Amino acid sequence: MAEIFTPQVVNLIVRGGLMIFVLLTTFAYLTYTERRILSFFQWRLGPNRVGPQGLLQPLADGVKTALKQEMVPRKADKVLYFLAPTLTLSASFTTFALIPVGEQVALSSVPVAILFFLGLSSMAAYGLILAGWSSQSKYPFLGSLRTCAQVISYELALGLCLLVPIMITGSLNINDFGMMYRSENWNWAYLVVLAPAAILFLISSLAETGRTPFDLPECEAEIVAGYHTEYSSMKYAMFPMGEYIAMVAMSAMVVHMLLGGYHMNLGFVDLTYWAGTWTAGPPEAWGWGAYGDAISLTGKGFSTTMTFIVKLFLLIFTFMWIRATFPRLRYDQLMRFGWKWLLPATLVLIFATAILTAIIGPVQAPAVDSAAQAAMEVTLNARH
Amino acid sequence: MLGTEKAIPLLKGLGITMREFLGAFGGKTTVTISYPEQKRQVADRFRGLHRLERYEAGPYKGLEKCIGCALCAAACPAEVITVVAGENTAEERYSPGERYAVVYDMDMLRCIFCGMCTEACPTEAIVMKHDYELADDSRREPNKFMYHKEDLLDREYYW
Numbered sequence: 020m021a022e023i024f025t026p027q028v029v030n031l032i033v034r035g036g037l038m039i040f041v042l043l044t045t046f047a048y049l050t051y052t053e054r055r056i057l058s059f060f061q062w063r064l065g066p067n068r069v070g071p072q073g074l075l076q077p078l079a080d081g082v083k084t085a086l087k088q089e090m091v092p093r094k095a096d097k098v099l100y101f102l103a104p105t106l107t108l109s110a111s112f113t114t115f116a117l118i119p120v121g122e123q124v125a126l127s128s129v130p131v132a133i134l135f136f137l138g139l140s141s142m143a144a145y146g147l148i149l150a151g152w153s154s155q156s157k158y159p160f161l162g163s164l165r166t167c168a169q170v171i172s173y174e175l176a177l178g179l180c181l182l183v184p185i186m187i188t189g190s191l192n193i194n195d196f197g198m199m200y201r202s203e204n205w206n207w208a209y210l211v212v213l214a215p216a217a218i219l220f221l222i223s224s225l226a227e228t229g230r231t232p233f234d235l236p237e238c239e240a241e242i243v244a245g246y247h248t249e250y251s252s253m254k255y256a257m258f259p260m261g262e263y264i265a266m267v268a269m270s271a272m273v274v275h276m277l278l279g280g281y282h283m284n285l286g287f288v289d290l291t292y293w294a295g296t297w298t299a300g301p302p303e304a305w306g307w308g309a310y311g312d313a314i315s316l317t318g319k320g321f322s323t324t325m326t327f328i329v330k331l332f333l334l335i336f337t338f339m340w341i342r343a344t345f346p347r348l349r350y351d352q353l354m355r356f357g358w359k360w361l362l363p364a365t366l367v368l369i370f371a372t373a374i375l376t377a378i379i380g381p382v383q384a385p386a387v388d389s390a391a392q393a394a395m396e397v398t399l400n401a402r403h
Numbered sequence: 404m405l406g407t408e409k410a411i412p413l414l415k416g417l418g419i420t421m422r423e424f425l426g427a428f429g430g431k432t433t434v435t436i437s438y439p440e441q442k443r444q445v446a447d448r449f450r451g452l453h454r455l456e457r458y459e460a461g462p463y464k465g466l467e468k469c470i471g472c473a474l475c476a477a478a479c480p481a482e483v484i485t486v487v488a489g490e491n492t493a494e495e496r497y498s499p500g501e502r503y504a505v506v507y508d509m510d511m512l513r514c515i516f517c518g519m520c521t522e523a524c525p526t527e528a529i530v531m532k533h534d535y536e537l538a539d540d541s542r543r544e545p546n547k548f549m550y551h552k553e554d555l556l557d558r559e560y561y562w
Contacts, residue, residue, distance in 0.1 A: 056424070059424050059428050062435070063435045340420065345415050
């Protein structure tokens with residue numbers, strides 16, 4: 020027993036638990052934020068009664084959902100029925116083990132993170148499909164079929180969009196995407212392909228996470244609530260939870276692809292390091308420990324994480340903005356857009372990227388900082 | 404080209420929603436009325452809770468307008484109003500005419516706020532004001548939802 024719980028493993032468990040706690044809180048407050056922001060888009064006030072400015076609303080919602088009666092359809096395939104929400108949620112949570120949220124602030128540094136990321140987002144979709152199927156009910160079944168077709172169509176474009184930064188950096192590590200902007204041989208001409216790639220990625224991630232213009236899986240008017248019609252109480256709550264966290268993960272990917280990850284270098288001033296200097300003095304005085312900075316709320320880990328969170332929120336706000344603007348697509352429109360426009364567009368982009376990299380040459384992302392390396396070593400050691 | 408003619412209206416739409424968002428976020432009044440704190444201004448002819456009036460000027464100043472004729476009770480389609488009339492005397496004068504309302508009860512659980520009572524009233528004694536917060540917590544207890552003459556006569560009203 021003593022050999023299993025080595026300091027590294029304990030470290031990982033604590034950090035993983037911290038990550039899950041942070042993600043759950045994020046989910047709770049994202050629901051609140053989304054409701055408030057959508058209401059401002061519609062000239063309403065939104066939930067503002069529970070606590071100051073309604074800030075305790077997620078708590079009330081959580082208690083209410085947890086106390087709801089749990090209903091399981093008699094004919095449901097019990098194993099799959101219980102597995103489905105767990106699958107969606109755990110897949111979404113696991114994505115965040117791959118995404119660095121700040122310099123030296125990452126749960127792991129996986130060399131093939133992108134493949135893992137794509138695999139996990141497909142797994143989340145399996146959860147939705149299984150949910151509809153195992154309910155043994157007509158509407159959820161229709162909803163899950165829609166989800167199935169939609170996710171397969173848009174996953175192609177999603178993966179192909181990620182090929183653009185992969186081709187530029189020659190790396191499958193998410194950390195390198197953000198770091199490529201700090202590379203010595205970075206060329207701003209790459210933005211010509213990176214910006215459209217990130218936008219197309221954003222569009223396909225809307226479909227992948229079932230957000231508004233593409234929220235056909237849970238189209239209320241036609242198929243009640245889609246795949247989760249037969250779910251109630253916390254099992255129901257796990258679906259939106261998974262979806263929101265997937266949305267955060269997708270936004271995080273866009274931040275790494277286009278917005279320069281967790282750094283804020285405007286050319287003339289590096290805002291991240293400026294903030295770090297402001298909170299912790301000159302860079303020489305900063306701690307460089309793997310997690311110490313993030314917890315001590317000063318220095319590099321903190322300032323980069325904060326930069327990342329600000330950028331992340333901008334992206335999430337865009338998701339909400341899109342939700343407030345566009346009506347849901349018809350099913351044939353969804354399919355036509357995915358196959359006849361999005362997929363060819365990404366293929367053209369990849370072609371353009373190939374030409375660009377041939378002309379300019381690939382970007383060598385700066386070496387991952389020592390702590391990300393350390394995090395990776397922890398991951399590797401944990402296996403032994 | 405490449406669907407730009409379709410993309411531009413989408414971007415315009417995003418612009419419109421953002422403009423409205425910034426307006427609402429920047430403190431432009433929202434359509435929501437925070438109800439218990441703010442109240443909606445009702446129309447002038449809104450039919451709310453009734454009130455029995457008195458003469459406020461003239462020779463009959465201070466006297467009740469109601470003469471106990473019970474035309475309101477007769478006009479009422481929901482049988483809300485009960486009027487029991489009594490004779491005015493020289494010593495005890497309540498209204499200008501011969502008779503006045505000794506009992507004037509309204510069962511507001513029955514009232515449909517049609518305003519026929521005010522239409523029927525020959526002296527404009529019963530009028531409808533703008534109060535609409537008439538909820539209460541019991542049907543059985545007397546005086547909850549049952550408005551008597553002393554509740555309706557000269558009662559305070561908001562606007």
